[in-house]
Amino acid sequence: MERRQVWKRVKRRKTLYLFLVPAVAAVFIFNYLPMLGIVIAFQDYTVSQGFLSSPFVGFKHFAAMFDNPDFYDSLKNTLGINVFAILIGFPMPILMALMVNELREGRFKKTVQSITYLPHFISWVIIGGIVYRLLDQDTGIVNIIITSVFGGEAIAFMREPHYFWGIAIGSAIWKEIGWNSIIYLAAITAIDQQLYEAAIVDGAGRVKRIWHITLPGIAPTIIVLFILTTGSIVSVNFSVGGTMTPNFETLFNLRNAMVSSASDNLDILVYKIGVQYAHYSYASAIGLFQSIVALILIVLSNRLSKKVNGYGLY
């Protein structure tokens, strides 16, 4: 198109462009500027020198990262917690959706859904507080049941690192199972009802109908959510909420100094080094490493999905 024509078209709808100004500015300032800020991972950044005149040091911080034993602990926690959370947590809302779908339309079905979505809207600060109260060694209800009903010894759940992964994964499942099941239920309702009718005529039982109609019908949804979940293993955007895996907020609100060897993932390491100790460049290098791993995981799981199913997220 000719330049004058373009200008004419823009001028005719100039109010629309004005409408876009605040959004474009917000994205530029709060999303694009931090992306440029990644450059400090390759610098010895100091606040006084700024981005422009801090000296470049190449991969120094990445080398330091690979020499830091804390990095390997955090990497182990990040991968360990997420692998178990995906293995155990990812199928849960699918199972729940399949069960809810078997209920007749009515009040019970609605009530089950209303109750199980609720924790999704409660912050991790509050959930953290509730978990600490329930698992308190002396007065928590769980230990009271263990000691007075089963006659066992009270367990110091929040003081011993080896319980932490289980507690974090369990809390995340508890909080998000209902919410995640909505998406699957929505996908189930989109399946053509004639398929079920035909299957019933052919004599297919309930399990067969689920296996041959429902699951293939929601497979695309399962795959999209699976790819998004693998991406959130090492969160791209600092805290991705709503997936079945414990995120930064989960761990931050459940951790304490006594269990840090099991609770501190890469996000928390970045927070500690960058915010608490103000080693900006070093922390940014770890953050960048994380983003790259996340991107690789998304690409890999997408490729896997394409190979197995013939399609992926993109």
Place this chain on the structure above:
Amino acid sequence: MYPKHHIYEKSANTVIVVLLLSLCAITVYPFLYVLAYSFSDGTTSASRIITFLPSHPTFENYKAVFSNDLIVNAFGISVARTLTGTLLHLIVTGLAAYAISKDDLYGKKGLMLYFMVPMFVAGGLIPSYILINKLHLMNSFWVYILPGMFSTFHMIIIATFLRGLPESLEESAKIDGAGDLTIFRKIVVPLSVPVFITIALFVGVAQWNSWFDAFLYMTDTRLHPLQTLLYKIMFEAQAKDFQQMALMSQGKSNVTPEAIKMSTLIVSVVPAVCVYPFLQKYFVKGVTMGAVKA
């Protein structure tokens, strides 16, 4: 053949109902337990077993919470950030969505790309932290509002809705000489109330629940929202806020820090639970819309 099949179906139904009922019980019980604890006499709650009902029911814990200046102030900050943040988000995101929903907008593809890239790539915590510092947003109320005033995801949801509106209304308004701003205010917004409510609820809940921004960027505790104060009370037993509260509660012999924690927790959950019925009505639609888009 038929009766056997029938029995099998019936027992499967029972198993499903039992499993789902247990899930509901597991979901609700922790809240009931905390609620019971929050109404319990602090000195006895340590020694007596609380299951569903408070031991020695009392309002003392709540009296202590509502007479605590820090908590009341934090509640006000939470309300202020939720209202301001949601309103500004709706204006900025709504205007952008209206513009982007127009097919004759030149450069639309480029703009969409510009908006979409940050959904996949992010600078991360530290560059954002430095940026907020440089922008002098540290210790400013606006740090709660400005970084979240726009969302590409919400813009896509609103724009999808707007494309479904009948064009004839806008056309006739245009013939009457109305500009884009008038059309947006007088025609588009009134017709799009459901989608705007959906987004308002999304943003409102996120605003009400956020605590980490204040934790990072706010050293001035007078500007801490309720969730951040709660974090400090819960997990930083040494924090100044907490010492103040413990001191304050020493005057009343039967109020313990643990009981106050639980009542504060309930106070911060209640607003979320109150809007929950509305949330349900609109959220589910929103999520399904988003899922279809994705």
